[in-house]
Amino acid sequence: MTPQELASHLARILADIIAERGEGAAEGGDRSGTGAAATGIEVTEADTAVERPKNREHGDWASNAAMKFAKRIGANPRELAQEIASRVAGIDGVAKAEVAGPGFINITLDAASAGETARRIVEQGAAYGTGDSLRGERINLEFVSANPTGPLHMGHTRWAALGDSISRVLRAAGAEVTNEYYINDAGAQMDKFGRSVLAAALGEDTPEDGYPGEYISELGRKVIAEQPDLPDLAAVDRGAALELAQELAYRQQLAEIKDSLERFNVHFDVFFSERTLHAPGDLVGDDSGDRAPSPIEAAIDRLREQGHVFEDHGAIWVRTTDFGDDKDRVFTRGNGIYTYFAADAAYYLSKKDRGFGEKIYLLGADHHGYIGRLTAIAGAAGDDTEKDITVLIGQLVNLDGARLSKRAGNIIELDDLLEWLGSDALRYWLARYPADSPLALDGEKLRSRTNDNPVFYVQYAHARTCAVDRNAAAAGVDRSAFAPELLTHETEAELLGKLQEYPRVVAGAAELREPHRVARYLEELAAAFHRWYDNCRVIPQGDEPVEDLHRTRLWLNDAAGQVIRNGLDLLGVSAPERL
């Protein structure tokens, strides 16, 4: 019996009771309806979800449904709880159901009923924990989106780890997710980047307000290596040389960013170029030589048709205040050039046109001023500002005692962190805190291989399950028997309970976009596994014979390993078979 099944039973029982009481009231002459529907009170499984009590004396699972519904149906909470409990006790697989406190229903399962979970998990394998709570949703998840004018640094690292894990969790809940990276490859920053690289390639001083950093010099060398006649070109046509250098450096830098992300086990489905938003459309078909408007122009036209665009002082504005923004925003500057925000608007429409329902933006706290205007664009585009757009704001990362980058001055690069700490430790640490929680990287802790470092604690538990598996094979313990009623040790009940919680943890993490819940869960699961391991042997000692208990425990060991693997995968962390 899983907690989901238990919740389902509870919902049915509660609905029955409400219906019966409704009939009783009707006989009294107050009402004419029959059944739960007639009372207007609906019971869903969410209402009757059971939780794992902190105190083991409170049974395997507890429900507060009686307290939730007592008032609405005019019943005494404890009496209602008692009525529910007496019916729950009759369910096959339930050992007992008791009322406690103000109206909690504490339920204890038969060992066999709980133990059945182990086999189910093994049979479902990697699919255990996946669900369909977000089935049918097409989600666009944009994160990192760092300018392609330099290497990824620590500021991007948290969003890379978090975004990729959010994506995995959403997919586990059945959503169709596209991971997207917006490349700011148009505008002044790119010009500055190009001038800096060209200067470096030609051996000139860094231009005023150009980019500093050793990586610019490296890019300059790479550009020269690829295009040795660049200095000659620069001598005759500086503009052409600049364009060429900028383009080569951009491609090189973007390729390096992609490499870094892959090493970090972070995958993007789409790299979306801002330039494509500025580019004119195709030739129109009337031989005039005219072109269709660029996506930005088209976007402004569309918003104008919706009545949200106006002109003032020679600039084009969008009335975002209609949708709760602090102030209206401009699309064109005085010199006629489109603002960054105009591209943002066109980009949003692109996402909408590509069929995405919810668009999620993962931004740093320094961008929190963007919430209002992005939400307003969603509204202006005719979307539901509650459901179709989500802006997740995360706090920034501090690093204590970090080594500084050798290449880029004060910037700490993702590549340096990877080399120093390793992908697993880094990803796990960054994913185990809520996005809005301040987070500090402690290099010493992340390099340590003790309880200090939770990723090793979890990975060790997994490696242990693998070691048990190997040793069981050698000792002649196989899977030829499965007798769940033998799993009666209290650490086995605890471990089984934890394993049963996993699907709901994944669903909750997806619903709230909080993958840290998976990490915290894994730590609890690992602890339950370690305690079980210390108390219950899978392999007989000495000359003891192999019994069904050992074979059944092997199934439980397999199940624990499977769930740890599944969970770590959601975080993009490996599950080694040996440490």
Next chain:
RNA sequence: GCCCCGGUAGCUCAGUGGAUAGAGCACUUCUCUCCUAAAGAAGGUGUCGGAGGUUCGAUUCCUCUCCGGGGCACCA
């Protein structure tokens, strides 16, 4: 001035209205002739920043307030 996010054990932090608020670290003491001791067991800590309110019940929701961080561009 306005907006956002924090404030929970000595430290770092969990805790989407429920029972005695938890974990790791730090400190003390135990447990490997037996599946990985990178583990387990035992030991104690809290005005959940403060004050009101909603509720059968508030660390959780609302209002005010104190402290800390961030943000309020015709920049990108």
